[in-house]
Amino acid sequence: MKMKNLSILMTLLLVSACVPPNDGSGGGGEASFLPFLMLLTFFIFIYFVTIRPQQKRQKEHQTLVESLEKGDEVMTSSGLVGRVESVKDRYVSIKLNENVSINMQKEFISSKLPKGTINSIESQ
Incomplete structure (x- = not known):
């Protein structure tokens, strides 16, 4: 206002x-x-x-x-939370859970999360 x-x-x-x-x-x-x-x-x-x-x-x-690297916990612009498995030139592979892994463009990573965020979400 x-x-x-x-x-x-x-x-x-x-x-x-x-x-x-x-x-x-x-x-x-x-x-x-x-x-x-x-x-x-x-x-x-x-x-x-x-x-x-x-x-x-x-x-x-x-x-x-x-600055993305393997093991980082990230949130995508669509709200998915996962752990980085591999980083390539323009793409990143993100593991969402034990059975699901996705590849996406780096630009769609909205933020890095503090270590342990995924474990705290899973324990709820």
């Missing part, structure tokens, strides 16, 4: 900066760059609020995928 209010405020400031003055002066030298400055400020704000955090998450996920 706070983000929505902030974006509305930024939009109102941007629109008010683009409206010409009503006093008949026709604008001035220093007022002519104000809309550009407001627009630039708005794009910088959007960059740091939306784009930059997404890039950070992508980098963290890439680090996670590159």
